[in-house]
Amino acid sequence: MPTLVMKFGGTSVANLDRIRRAAKRVGVEVAKGYDVIVIVSAMSGKTNELVGWVNETSPLFDAREYDAVVSSGENVTAGLMALTLQEMQIPARSWQGWQVPLLTTSAHGQARIEDIPTENINAKFGEGMKVAVVAGFQGLSPEGRITTLGRGGSDTTAVAFAAAFDAERCDIYTDVDGIYTTDPRICQKARKLDRIAFEEMLELASLGAKVLQTRSVEMAMRYKVKLRVLSSFEEQSDEAGTLVCDEDEIMESNVVAGVAYSRDEAQMTLLSVADRPGIAALIFGKLSDAGVNVDMIVQDISEDGRTNMTFSLPTDQVQRADIAMKEIRGNELNFDKLIVDSDVAKVSVVGIGMRSQSGVAAKMFKILSDEGVNIKVITTSEIKISVLVDRKYMELAVQALHDAFELEKAA
Amino acid sequence: MPTLVMKFGGTSVANLDRIRRAAKRVGVEVAKGYDVIVIVSAMSGKTNELVGWVNETSPLFDAREYDAVVSSGENVTAGLMALTLQEMQIPARSWQGWQVPLLTTSAHGQARIEDIPTENINAKFGEGMKVAVVAGFQGLSPEGRITTLGRGGSDTTAVAFAAAFDAERCDIYTDVDGIYTTDPRICQKARKLDRIAFEEMLELASLGAKVLQTRSVEMAMRYKVKLRVLSSFEEQSDEAGTLVCDEDEIMESNVVAGVAYSRDEAQMTLLSVADRPGIAALIFGKLSDAGVNVDMIVQDISEDGRTNMTFSLPTDQVQRADIAMKEIRGNELNFDKLIVDSDVAKVSVVGIGMRSQSGVAAKMFKILSDEGVNIKVITTSEIKISVLVDRKYMELAVQALHDAFELEKAA
Numbered sequence: 001m002p003t004l005v006m007k008f009g010g011t012s013v014a015n016l017d018r019i020r021r022a023a024k025r026v027g028v029e030v031a032k033g034y035d036v037i038v039i040v041s042a043m044s045g046k047t048n049e050l051v052g053w054v055n056e057t058s059p060l061f062d063a064r065e066y067d068a069v070v071s072s073g074e075n076v077t078a079g080l081m082a083l084t085l086q087e088m089q090i091p092a093r094s095w096q097g098w099q100v101p102l103l104t105t106s107a108h109g110q111a112r113i114e115d116i117p118t119e120n121i122n123a124k125f126g127e128g129m130k131v132a133v134v135a136g137f138q139g140l141s142p143e144g145r146i147t148t149l150g151r152g153g154s155d156t157t158a159v160a161f162a163a164a165f166d167a168e169r170c171d172i173y174t175d176v177d178g179i180y181t182t183d184p185r186i187c188q189k190a191r192k193l194d195r196i197a198f199e200e201m202l203e204l205a206s207l208g209a210k211v212l213q214t215r216s217v218e219m220a221m222r223y224k225v226k227l228r229v230l231s232s233f234e235e236q237s238d239e240a241g242t243l244v245c246d247e248d249e250i251m252e253s254n255v256v257a258g259v260a261y262s263r264d265e266a267q268m269t270l271l272s273v274a275d276r277p278g279i280a281a282l283i284f285g286k287l288s289d290a291g292v293n294v295d296m297i298v299q300d301i302s303e304d305g306r307t308n309m310t311f312s313l314p315t316d317q318v319q320r321a322d323i324a325m326k327e328i329r330g331n332e333l334n335f336d337k338l339i340v341d342s343d344v345a346k347v348s349v350v351g352i353g354m355r356s357q358s359g360v361a362a363k364m365f366k367i368l369s370d371e372g373v374n375i376k377v378i379t380t381s382e383i384k385i386s387v388l389v390d391r392k393y394m395e396l397a398v399q400a401l402h403d404a405f406e407l408e409k410a411a
Numbered sequence: 412m413p414t415l416v417m418k419f420g421g422t423s424v425a426n427l428d429r430i431r432r433a434a435k436r437v438g439v440e441v442a443k444g445y446d447v448i449v450i451v452s453a454m455s456g457k458t459n460e461l462v463g464w465v466n467e468t469s470p471l472f473d474a475r476e477y478d479a480v481v482s483s484g485e486n487v488t489a490g491l492m493a494l495t496l497q498e499m500q501i502p503a504r505s506w507q508g509w510q511v512p513l514l515t516t517s518a519h520g521q522a523r524i525e526d527i528p529t530e531n532i533n534a535k536f537g538e539g540m541k542v543a544v545v546a547g548f549q550g551l552s553p554e555g556r557i558t559t560l561g562r563g564g565s566d567t568t569a570v571a572f573a574a575a576f577d578a579e580r581c582d583i584y585t586d587v588d589g590i591y592t593t594d595p596r597i598c599q600k601a602r603k604l605d606r607i608a609f610e611e612m613l614e615l616a617s618l619g620a621k622v623l624q625t626r627s628v629e630m631a632m633r634y635k636v637k638l639r640v641l642s643s644f645e646e647q648s649d650e651a652g653t654l655v656c657d658e659d660e661i662m663e664s665n666v667v668a669g670v671a672y673s674r675d676e677a678q679m680t681l682l683s684v685a686d687r688p689g690i691a692a693l694i695f696g697k698l699s700d701a702g703v704n705v706d707m708i709v710q711d712i713s714e715d716g717r718t719n720m721t722f723s724l725p726t727d728q729v730q731r732a733d734i735a736m737k738e739i740r741g742n743e744l745n746f747d748k749l750i751v752d753s754d755v756a757k758v759s760v761v762g763i764g765m766r767s768q769s770g771v772a773a774k775m776f777k778i779l780s781d782e783g784v785n786i787k788v789i790t791t792s793e794i795k796i797s798v799l800v801d802r803k804y805m806e807l808a809v810q811a812l813h814d815a816f817e818l819e820k821a822a
Contacts, residue, residue: 016464016467016468019468050487053427053487053491054490054491054494056427057427057430057491057494057495057498058494058495058497058498061494061497062493062494062497062504064504065490065491065493065494065497065504065505066490066494068486068489068490068493068505068507069486069487069490069491069494072483072484072486072487073483075479075480075483075486076461076464076480076483078479079465079476079477079479079480080464080465080468080476080480082473082476082479083465083468083469083472083473083476083477083480084468084469086469086473086476087468087469093473093475093476094476094479096479096557098509099555099556144510145510146507
C-alpha cells in the first residue's frame with residue numbers, strides 16, 4: 001500500500017467538530033487505498049495554556065519537566081482522532097512519541113529527531129490498521145524522558161514520518177489554502193502558487209513561516225519529501241493547495257516566484273570605525289555572543305583608514321546589540337557614534353529563475369526608484385535579492401514589485 | 412532513608428496555588444529526612460472534561476484510546492508539581508506510568524496493578540533526588556499501551572507504591588480532614604476518628620468512599636500499609652487526620668466505630684416463589700448476569716411450598732433487575748408479583764469490637780424501635796449490622812444510633 005502522511009495543525013483540530021471534519025479528509029485518502037499516518041497538534045490554545053502554567057510555576061524551568069507537561073496536549077488530540085476514525089469504521093489507533101518510538105536527542109524543548117523505527121507501525125498496518133494517528137511535536141530521549149521538538153515541531157514530525165515511511169506525499173492541513181506570491185493582506189493581486197521549489201519556500205520564510213516551519217522545509221528538501229500545504233476548511237481536490245517540491249518537478253515558473261517582507265527589522269550603523277583587519281570579526285563575534293541575529297551587513301568604502309559599518313537585526317534585539325557594542329567600545333573598538341534606525345523594513349524578491357536570468361536586481365532597483373523608494377542596504381543570494389527600506393514604503397514596494405514582475409499571472 | 416508516600420487528589424492540585432501549597436507539605440516531610448514519592452491526580456475538572464470529549468466522540472469507545480486520552484491530566488500535574496518542588500530547591504522529577512514502569516493488566520479503564528519495579532526510582536533516590544512525582548491512575552499494559560486503573564485509581568496507585576517501596580506510611584491528602592464516626596452533615600455530633608481499623612474502614616464505605624477507594628483500603632490491608640487521610644487545606648501536625656491501620660495498632664476503641672448509611676437503596680420482593688432447590692441460584696444468577704449488585708437478601712419461611720424472596724439493590728439498577736426477572740418469569744421462574752420499594756435506605760453500625768462483645772444487634776434494634784423506626788431487612792457480618800428502613804427515617808436512625816452508642820466520646 002502507498003503511504004500518505006497528513007498533518008493537522010491546532011486550528012484544524014480545535015474542537016470535536018473540527019476533528020471530525022479532519023477525520024473525513026483522512027477517510028477520503030483511506031478510500032483511495034492509502035495507508036495513512038496522521039500527525040496531530042494540540043487543540044489550539046492548549047499548548048499555550050500548558051506553557052503558561054509552566055512559566056508561572058518556574059520561570060527558569062527544567063526543560064525535561066516542561067516537555068513532560070507541554071507534550072500532553074498532542075496526546076489528547078491523537079486519542080480523540082483515533083476514536084473519531086473508529087466511529088467512521090476506519091481501523092485506527094493512536095501513538096504517543098515514546099510508543100513509536102520517535103527517537104530524539106536530549107536537547108529538551110528543541111530536540112532533533114534521530115530515528116523513527118518503522119517496525120511497530122508497519123506491523124499494525126500489516127494487521128489491517130489503516131490509520132496511525134501520531135501525537136506530533138514529541139519524542140523520546142536516550143534517557144527515556146519525553147522531549148519536544150520546539151514550536152511548530154509537528155510539521156517536522158510529519159516530514160520525518162514521510163521520509164521514514166517513504167510516503168508518497170506529506171499533506172500539511174492548516175488554516176490557509178496555500179502559499180501565495182505575497183501576503184494577500186498587503187497586495188490584493190497576490191496569487192496562490194500551485195507549486196513552489198523547496199529553495200524558494202525557504203527564502204520566502206516571511207510568507208511561509210506561519211504556515212510551514214523552516215526546519216520542516218529543510219528536512220523535506222534533504223529527503224525529497226513532497227510537501228503539500230492546503231486548507232482544512234475547504235473541500236479539497238487532488239490539486240488543491242500548494243505543492244512544495246524539488247525544482248525539477250516544476251515545469252515552468254516565473255523568474256520571481258514571490259515577494260517577501262519583514263517588518264521587524266532595525267538598522268544599526270557604527271560611524272567611523274577603524275578600518276583594520278579583524279575589526280568585522282570583533283564586531284560580529286561580539287554580537288553573536290550576545291545572541292543577536294545579524295542579517296544584512298554593509299561596509300562603506302574606507303576613507304582615511306576609517307569606515308562606517310551598517311547591519312540589520314530584528315527590532316527586539318536592538319537593546320542587546322546596543323549593550324554589546326558599548327561593552328567593547330574604547331577598549332577594543334573605536335567608533336564615533338552608534339546610530340539606530342528602528343523604522344525600516346526588508347523587502348525581498350525570490351525565485352530560482354534568477355539563477356539563469358540576469359538583470360533581476362537591476363529591474364528591482366529601477367522599480368523601487370520609479371516609486372521614489374530609497375534603498376538603504378542591499379543583499380543578494382543566488383535566488384534572492386533583499387533591500388532595506390524605510391518602513392513607510394514597505395507596502396508600496398511590495399505592491400510595485402508584485403505588479404512589475406507580473407506575479408498575478410501564472411507562468 | 413525511610414520512604415513516605417503522599418497522595419494529592421484533584422481538589423488539592425486544582426490550580427497552581429494549591430500545587431504550591433501541596434509542595435510545601437512535601438517540603439516539610441523532605442526536611443524530616445524522608446525520600447518522598449508523591450502521587451498526583453489531575454487538576455479537578457480536567458479528567459471530567461477529557462471523559463466528556465471521549466464520550467461525545469465515541470459513545471462505545473475503544474477503551475485503549477480512552478485511557479490514552481484520559482491519562483493526560485495526571486501527566487500535567489506531575490510535571491507542574493516537580494517544577495514547583497524544584498523552585499523550592501528540592502531535587503524532584505516527574506514519572507509517567509510507563510516510565511516507572513507501573514505494570515498492569517490489559518483491562519483498559521479498570522486495569523489491575525501487576526508489579527511496580529523499584530529500580531528506576533530508587534536509582535534516582537541514590538543520585539540525590541528527594542521526591543519522585545508520579546502521575547497517578549495510570550500504568551502500562553503488556554502490549555505497551557497506556558492503561559488506567561478506573562476512577563479513584565490514584566489512591567490505589569499510592570498504596571501500591573507504598574507497598575512496593577516499603578514506605579513508612581501512605582498519606583492521602585484530600586478535601587476532608589479525616590474519617591468521621593458518621594456523616595457530619597447528618598449528625599452534628601459526628602467526631603473525627605484518630606484511628607480506624609482496615610476492616611472497619613471497608614465496612615464504612617459509605618462514609619469513606621468519597622475519601623478512600625475501597626480497592627485502595629483492601630490493598631493497604633493486604634500489604635499492611637499504614638494509610639493516613641488528612642486535609643490538604645489545613646496546617647498539619649504528625650497526628651492530624653485519621654490513621655487507617657491494622658487493628659493491633661489500635662489500643663482502645665469503642666465497640667461501634669461508626670454509623671454508615673446509604674440513600675441509594677431499593678428493595679425488591681418476589682411474592683410466592685416456588686421454594687425448591689436451585690431457585691435462589693436461578694434468581695441471583697440471573698441478576699448477576701444482568702449486572703445487578705444485590706446487597707441484602709431475605710427469604711421468608713416457606714409456606715405450602717412457596718416463599719417470598721426480598722433483596723436490596725442500588726436504585727439505579729432497579730429497571731435492569733425488573734427486566735431480568737420478567738425475562739425468566741413463566742419459563743424457569745414462577746412468582747405471583749414483583750414489588751419494588753425505592754423509598755428505602757440502609758443504616759449500618761460498624762466496629763471490630765462487636766467480635767468480642769455480644770448484644771450490639773439487640774441494642775441497635777431496641778434503639779430503632781424506641782424511635783418508632785420499622786426495620787424491613789436485616790443483615791449482619793462479623794463487624795457490621797445493617798438494616799433497611801424507610802428513607803424518611805434515615806437521618807433519625809443515624810442520629811439515634813450515634814447518640815446511644817456514645818460515638819461522640821473517644822474510647
